[in-house]
Amino acid sequence: MGAMEQTFSQRVYDVVRRIPKGRVATYGQVAALAGAPRSARFVGFALHANPEPGVIPCHRVVFRDGSLAPGFAFGGPDRQRELLEEEGVAFVPPTGNAPCGADGWKVDLDRCQWRA
DNA sequence: TATCTGACTTTGG
């Protein structure tokens, strides 16, 4: 058995699956842990390609800015925010001048970004 | 084998 080579996508799933509850990681963070600090774009692509619903907490993966994926998320960013709140993830309100994608609410990376 | 695309990220206007 020598061929144990997993595709980058499989590796991404493995990393995302290790994200503890109540913590979030950015695409770049997952990409780095997967062994490709420059393929942040591919992280999202991998999750979209085969996200094994219920097994891979793709809702814990957010943008570098703390905002969520617009439109392509599993049912909408509103759903993602609700799931994260259920896990105890802290959110930051739109300070009044923060544009942001989803609802203006962003994940508090300063407090809830996952640390390997 | 080559070409294109994409759930990102960073820098510039």
Added chain:
DNA sequence: CCCAAAGCCAGAT
């Protein structure tokens, strides 16, 4: 402050 473009890597066709 907001919008746009470029760079990046790995998979799909």
